[in-house]
Amino acid sequence: MAFELNLSCMSISELLEKAAENNEIIYVRSGQRRLGKTTSLIQFARENNCTILMNRIAYDYQKKNPDVRIISYTDEVALDGLTNIVCDEGVPLDIIKGLQRLGKLLTGFVLKGDHGLTSEQNTDEQGELRDGRKRSLLTKAIHENVNNIVDKELPELEKDLKSAKKKVSVIEKRIAERRELVDEAIKKFGHPIPPSPFGVLH
Structure with a gap:
């Protein structure tokens, strides 16, 4: 079952709880910004002892939230051996699917329409293509x-x-x-x- 971010049905926090029950990801649209997704994800991770996977902004969020483990998907050393992972929007779909297959992903957000976007072409917050997997x-x-x-x-x-x-x-x-x-x-x-x-x- 696929989940989509629809605030008219339930809150972001409730949606995260629901999606986590079956280890599903939540698809979001490009216009759904500044709604509190990342804030809700951090609180969810804090309450459920999860590691958050982000793009290059992970370091900044880790400094602001030292009680939650936040790493970049490019940090393979830190990622190795982890379970109970949640991902923020911006992590490539192929990485997310790989974590799902391994049973390591609990839930998280992925940008709808970027199903073909791989870790070789991840987008930053402005939607610009960049090399993120090397x-x-x-x-x-x-x-x-x-x-x-x-x-x-x-x-x-x-x-x-x-x-x-x-x-x-x-x-x-x-x-x-x-x-x-x-x-x-x-x-x-x-x-x-x-x-x-x-x-x-x-």
Whole structure:
């Protein structure tokens, strides 16, 4: 069953609750702006412990709503492993459908008429086409860095730690041996430094 935003039937909040019951998305028209969709979506996510998926404006909304997890659909690292996701208008339909197939999408808004719009051609708030799916240099760098950490840095650090522990053990043993020598000297000579066996001849 498909849902469409129609405020004469029910409020945005009620529609979100209804659509979420069957993990359906809500289609909105291009003229349905400044109605409180995003505000209602954030409140819904807050009440239902959801992650909100947005376009490039996600960072700004996250700063304004630190108690709700809001990420960009281009952030594949943050998106990986998440469930209970709701999407705001502006997320490409192919991403939304993919999340639905995986059972990760709870509900959200999608612009009606953009059924063919893919993540390669997402629209911003002004409706201008932009390249939104290409992995950002930052995301790519994170992936490469994580692989490098797992494959190289962690094994090397663990090896260094093992070697350091061995050195510490040797040092501790030497300290213990020398303390024994000092204790014996104190017992025998009353002083940690024994007198020299070579006296000065006068």
